[in-house]
Amino acid sequence: MVRTPCCKEEGIKKGAWTPEEDQKLIAYLQLHGEGGWRTLPEKAGLKRCGKSCRLRWANYLRPDIKRGEFTPEEDDTIIKLHALKGNKWAAIATSLAGRTDNEIKNYWNTNLKKRLKQKARDSTTHKPINSTGQPGLELKTHKPVYASGPTRLLNRVASKYALDLNRDILTGIISGNTTIMAEDSQNSGEVDSSTSTLVNKMSANSVMIKPSHYTASTSSGFSDNCSFSDDLTELFNNKEISNMYSTVDNFELMEELKGILSYGGASDVGIEDSPEFLDFLNEEDNMDLEKFVSSLDSKVGVFF
């Protein structure tokens, strides 16, 4: 399909807007409202293309735009949401009243990105940057050789965070059954499809946690085709988990948890086939999910 230009090239002004142009645009929009951007410049007496007018209005002239410095609270929100959503500036902007996606994007690139680097965190993944300068997890607390078993990892997480992390949330992450999720689902009248999938996979009472590459059994809630690491992507992108990030004061813990679980999804080739590893799985990875969750406190110290 041939793209039609958004405006005729001749006589179209580019570059910075003058106060006179701003006034013309504001006056026109106050009178006629938004829309009809293609024909607006001619009607408003502007030698600009419609797209330029729309952007000028959306990013600068709109009366509900908040100008001035970002507050520490706004900084915090942006950092948290960026960790969750990545460079989805428009999505991030919906959580900051009066801030435009363009403004947030600029602010990120000029300020917050540097701040993360100063804290030795990767500006894309937000994970700590290790000694090699590569983003990654601090392996000193995570034993790589056992990284393949999701349950092992959950055990570790439970052990490490049982005292700190709200147990409802941790339980929810594991079982897809938190109060937050339940309330949210009831209130909205719908459950995000990815969440539904996860809840179906994870919340059945008889679920036995299996590692994604452990093929000896097919009786668990996780099918052999179900990659735990793939589910994590869904899990951490879904609406309810997003809400946890933005509304619950557990961001750091959630981030670290995410890192640990993601790490667990990336198994080393061959490890899962070793007798030692399979023995370990038989012993500890087939435990009942409910028992596991209900005994979190007693697990403290087991793996750390």
Next chain:
DNA sequence: AAGGGCCTCAACCGCTATAGA
């Protein structure tokens, strides 16, 4: 004072998504 480099951020570019004819 001059000028070169760096930084900021408004504006632009190119693309996709969506609605409607």
Next chain:
DNA sequence: CTCTATAGCGGTTGAGGCCCT
């Protein structure tokens, strides 16, 4: 279904201001 107009998005650019030497 196709085509077109429009809206929206994220990446990039470049003018202007600031800072340092």
